Amino acid sequence: MKKFKKKLVAGNWKMNKTLADAQVLAAEILRDLADFTEVEVVLCPPFTALKAVGEIISNSVIKLGAQNMHWEAGGAFTGEVSPGMLRDLYCHYVILGHSERRAHCGETDETVNRKVKAALAANLTPIVCVGETLAQREEERTRDVVHGQVTQSLAGLGDDLARIVVAYEPVWAIGTGRTATPEQAQEVHAFVRELLGAAGGAETAAAVRILYGGSVKPANAAELFAQPDIDGGLIGGASLEARSFVEIVRGAA
Numbered sequence: 001m002k003k004f005k006k007k008l009v010a011g012n013w014k015m016n017k018t019l020a021d022a023q024v025l026a027a028e029i030l031r032d033l034a035d036f037t038e039v040e041v042v043l044c045p046p047f048t049a050l051k052a053v054g055e056i057i058s059n060s061v062i063k064l065g066a067q068n069m070h071w072e073a074g075g076a077f078t079g080e081v082s083p084g085m086l087r088d089l090y091c092h093y094v095i096l097g098h099s100e101r102r103a104h105c106g107e108t109d110e111t112v113n114r115k116v117k118a119a120l121a122a123n124l125t126p127i128v129c130v131g132e133t134l135a136q137r138e139e140e141r142t143r144d145v146v147h148g149q150v151t152q153s154l155a156g157l158g159d160d161l162a163r164i165v166v167a168y169e170p171v172w173a174i175g176t177g178r179t180a181t182p183e184q185a186q187e188v189h190a191f192v193r194e195l196l197g198a199a200g201g202a203e204t205a206a207a208v209r210i211l212y213g214g215s216v217k218p219a220n221a222a223e224l225f226a227q228p229d230i231d232g233g234l235i236g237g238a239s240l241e242a243r244s245f246v247e248i249v250r251g252a253a
């Protein structure tokens with residue numbers, strides 16, 4: 001039997017917003033969505049604003065997420081942040097393996113896998129990002145690439161596989177204004193669900209939320225979210241302004 005799954009919309013603020021600007025944005029989003037429970041909403045500010053944003057949305061329906069973390073619990077890792085530190089600030093979610101980190105910060109499926117396991121052990125829900133580049137799509141390697149990323153990033157999770165969130169974010173659609181069509185996105189989402197089923201069984205595959213990310217805007221959100229295997233979105237640019245983010249969240253209902 002298929003259980004009801006709430007859609008999830010997460011705002012990935014990336015390396016944007018000063019402390020003061022982050023507080024304003026969080027307060028505006030909270031004002032508009034304080035009574036809105038139909039969609040799960042997550043804000044992922046930069047590390048420097050986690051505590052302040054967390055205080056603004058504490059005791060509300062909106063949850064806090066980070067954009068990255070290290071897999072170790074502590075020690076000599078200059079510049080890194082541990083899973084326990086994120087829990088300490090009441091984070092519920094953490095984005096892992098974003099394509100920008102894979103491209104610019106040496107993140108690999110192996111490091112993502114370590115991080116996913118560490119996040120789950122710390123009771124954080126990882127939002128694990130996968131997606132092909134334009135060249136890979138044009139070479140018709142999308143399935144191969146996504147297959148590799150899903151199976152390796154999520155290897156060895158056992159029953160915990162049901163506790164993760166996956167974000168399919170075609171690299172060519174991120175920050176480019178070029179969105180995957182609902183059909184293109186649905187096709188890959190269905191494939192990801194198939195892979196999850198092969199790894200953890202049908203019930204697990206049905207339980208995991210698979211988000212779409214890449215130039216989601218108020219104008220295209222509802223159509224994307226209406227696809228059978230799209231369970232919400234990971235929103236970059238359009239999450240930096242309350243009005244567009246709130247509109248996208250409402251579009252997911």
Ligand code: PGA
Pocket residue numbers: 012169173174175176213214215216234235236237238
């Ligand atoms: P975008 O970013 O919405 O600005 O394309 C999405 C993401 O990178 O998570």
